Amino acid sequence: MTQVLLGAVALGLLWSIMTIGVYITYRILDVADLSVEGTLPLGAAVACAMITRKADPYLASFCALLAGCLAGFVTGLLHTKLKIPALLSGILTMIALYSVNLRVMGAPNISILRMNTVFRPFVKMGMSSTVAVIVVGGLCAFLLITILYWFFGTELGSSIRATGNNQNMVRAQGINTDTMKILGLVLSNGLVALSGAFIAQSQNFSDVQMGQGSIVIGLASLIIGEVLFGGKNFYRRLVAIILGAVVYRLIIALVLEMGMNPNDLKLFTAITVALALWLPQGKSMLKTFKKSLRREGV
Numbered sequence: 001m002t003q004v005l006l007g008a009v010a011l012g013l014l015w016s017i018m019t020i021g022v023y024i025t026y027r028i029l030d031v032a033d034l035s036v037e038g039t040l041p042l043g044a045a046v047a048c049a050m051i052t053r054k055a056d057p058y059l060a061s062f063c064a065l066l067a068g069c070l071a072g073f074v075t076g077l078l079h080t081k082l083k084i085p086a087l088l089s090g091i092l093t094m095i096a097l098y099s100v101n102l103r104v105m106g107a108p109n110i111s112i113l114r115m116n117t118v119f120r121p122f123v124k125m126g127m128s129s130t131v132a133v134i135v136v137g138g139l140c141a142f143l144l145i146t147i148l149y150w151f152f153g154t155e156l157g158s159s160i161r162a163t164g165n166n167q168n169m170v171r172a173q174g175i176n177t178d179t180m181k182i183l184g185l186v187l188s189n190g191l192v193a194l195s196g197a198f199i200a201q202s203q204n205f206s207d208v209q210m211g212q213g214s215i216v217i218g219l220a221s222l223i224i225g226e227v228l229f230g231g232k233n234f235y236r237r238l239v240a241i242i243l244g245a246v247v248y249r250l251i252i253a254l255v256l257e258m259g260m261n262p263n264d265l266k267l268f269t270a271i272t273v274a275l276a277l278w279l280p281q282g283k284s285m286l287k288t289f290k291k292s293l294r295r296e297g298v
Contacts (some may be wrong), residue, residue: 004253006130013137014198014215014250016242019225020144020219022189023241028152029164029184034090035075036192036218038097039068040211043193044200045104048112049202057118061197067191071097071188076182094211101208109207117201133202140198144191145238152234160184216269221245223276248272 006062022079025033043064050060069094080090102108122132151157162170163180170177192214200206225244229239 003130004257005250006134008249008253009246010130010133010202011199012221012246013134013242014195015221015249016137016141016195017144017247018192018195018214019200019241019245020148020238021143021188021195021237022215023222024184024188024191026219026222027164028161029188031079031163031164031180031181031185032090033075033185033188034215035071035093035097035189036090037211037214038094038101039071039189039192040050040196040199040214041206041208042071042097042104043068043196044092044206045101045110045208046193047197048110048200048206048274049104049106050111051112051117057116057120057201061118061194061201062078062199065190068196069190071193072187072189073182075176075189079185080178080181096138097238098208104267105206105208108209109143109205111203111205115204117204118198119201129202137198137292140194142241145242147189149235149238163254192197198242213266215270216266217272220269220273220276221248223273223279224248224251227266227276227279234243245257248291 018036021032022036025031026035044218046064046067047057047060050063051057074096075089075093078084078092079086082089084092119129119132119136122135123129127135152161159175160171160180160183163171163175163177163184167177170180196206198209199210219243223243223244224241224247225240226237228247229240231240238269251272252265252268256262260268
């Protein structure tokens with residue numbers, strides 16, 4: 001049981017990087033970006049393809065991040081320059097990336113078993129593979145949120161945040177909102193691809209289908225984190241995202257240990273997201289109900 005929980009924490013930390021990317025588009029830019037379902041396997045494909053050619057795994061992971069940034073740039077151009085709705089722009093990029101990923105890998109999947117990965121140096125130090133993933137995933141996740149906390153406090157980062165809040169006000173300040181949207185999508189998809197690269201290296205393979213349902217997983221982790229750990233401070237919200245991804249994976253692990261059919265996981269995730277999205281409204285309804293009871297003297 002301990003090993004199962006450790007495995008869930010390890011996987012949750014890697015997926016939390018993807019969840020941070022989803023947070024940038026869904027919460028900061030107020031855009032539903034479905035291209036992440038193609039960007040995640042893109043990062044995995046680029047990293048694994050380079051590792052099989054004896055490339056340094058850290059360089060491969062960085063190239064995966066750049067590939068994700070390029071995919072986000074394409075989505076941004078479709079949305080801002082061609083005036084295609086954001087949802088449809090993401091779907092178009094996601095569809096195109098399926099073929100791109102197949103081209104990059106040269107096959108539906110690639111195995112990197114017994115090859116060098118970003119986790120191998122830590123395993124050589126005597127750590128188990130699971131602990132190595134926790135160490136690397138935790139360091140990367142908290143380093144990323146620290147950098148993002150600094151970046152979104154800069155003038156450029158604040159402009160991106162303001163674009164998601166009130167585009168008309170931002171335009172009145174002379175800021176190009178199209179550029180801000182593109183930058184946000186580039187940053188988001190770069191993080192999603194980096195997450196895909198790490199996940200593929202932890203699982204020792206990449207698969208063209210591994211991105212299916214990733215947007216739902218990201219939203220579930222995001223909402224769970226906001227409900228359980230969220231705060232008004234921006235850094236606390238970023239930390240809550242990481243904790244939410246870990247909690248989500250722990251829930252999945254426990255549910256599977258209790259005997260749930262793995263085929264029902266997507267249904268379980270969809271129900272979890274629906275309940276989490278309804279929860280704030282449910283709390284408001286409960287408060288209104290209690291106030292009405294007090295007025296009636298019940």
